[in-house]
Amino acid sequence: MGSGSEYIKQRFAEEGIAVTDRQAASFERYYELLVETNKVMNLTAVTEFKEVVGRHFVDSALITKYYDFSSVNKMIDMGTGAGFPGIPLKILYPHLSVTLLDSLRKRVDFLRNVVDNLGLKQVTAVHGRAEDFGRDPEYREAYDLCVSRAVANLSTLSEYCLPFVQVGGFFISYKSGTVDEELEQAKPAIKMLGSKTKKVEKFFLEDAGRSMILIEKKEKLSGRYPRKAGLPSKQPLK
Numbered sequence: 001m002g003s004g005s006e007y008i009k010q011r012f013a014e015e016g017i018a019v020t021d022r023q024a025a026s027f028e029r030y031y032e033l034l035v036e037t038n039k040v041m042n043l044t045a046v047t048e049f050k051e052v053v054g055r056h057f058v059d060s061a062l063i064t065k066y067y068d069f070s071s072v073n074k075m076i077d078m079g080t081g082a083g084f085p086g087i088p089l090k091i092l093y094p095h096l097s098v099t100l101l102d103s104l105r106k107r108v109d110f111l112r113n114v115v116d117n118l119g120l121k122q123v124t125a126v127h128g129r130a131e132d133f134g135r136d137p138e139y140r141e142a143y144d145l146c147v148s149r150a151v152a153n154l155s156t157l158s159e160y161c162l163p164f165v166q167v168g169g170f171f172i173s174y175k176s177g178t179v180d181e182e183l184e185q186a187k188p189a190i191k192m193l194g195s196k197t198k199k200v201e202k203f204f205l206e207d208a209g210r211s212m213i214l215i216e217k218k219e220k221l222s223g224r225y226p227r228k229a230g231l232p233s234k235q236p237l238k
């Protein structure tokens with residue numbers, strides 16, 4: 001095992017997350033593909049190895065300390081970009097069936113290459129907008145869990161993400177810093193989307209404040225949502 005893999009195991013262990021040799025090797029290979037491809041397309045602002053491990057891999061995975069991923073079967077990562085948090089979660093929990101959704105085709109092509117290279121099974125990378133996929137019967141209310149990091153404000157994001165979640169399932173929003181005001185503003189939207197905020201987990205990662213908002217889908221979604229592409233961001237529900 002290389003020094004890269006050793007570092008990955010040690011960094012995750014510092015956060016109380018056990019990583020096998022095989023998983024560490026997958027993370028190392030993912031890092032290589034990320035920085036190699038980042039030379040020709042915009043995937044990540046950070047490229048230094050330890051920074052990528054901390055700010056992308058560990059950050060994607062910390063939620064597993066607060067939410068039981070062994071009970072999740074089908075998960076969608078909305079606005080996954082270069083695969084965060086979806087790919088690290090899949091590496092750590094190989095039983096998951098994962099959909100990676102993004103509206104930028106080049107990023108989806110990159111993700112398909114990562115999936116092939118890492119030999120990940122039951123992972124599909126799809127290209128399109130959340131507003132369109134959320135109306136497609138194959139995707140609508142078809143997931144136990146939707147995760148999303150750094151895509152939009154919580155009101156807009158709720159209209160993107162909650163349509164994918166089945167009743168009793170969860171949407172987890174990864175946010176930086178404090179979220180109290182954003183959460184307050186998004187309250188009416190979350191209610192209109194048949195859901196309720198269950199809890200907010202706040203912690204620090206490498207001195208940066210992180211907040212994870214866990215929203216439970218309580219009722220089947222009204223046929224009104226999601227509204228047509230563009231509207232959730234131009235006119236967030238309120």
Ligand SMILES: C[S@@+](CC[C@H](N)C(=O)[O-])C[C@H]1O[C@@H](n2cnc3c(N)ncnc32)[C@H](O)[C@@H]1O
Pocket residue numbers: 078079080081082083084085101102103104107128129130131148149150151160
């Ligand atoms: C800032 S990036 C974040 C990527 C990744 N989640 C991360 O944390 O590194 C936001 C991503 O969301 C995608 N996106 C934005 N709006 C979207 C929409 N309505 N449907 C699908 N993808 C969307 C963009 O193409 C972009 O890749």
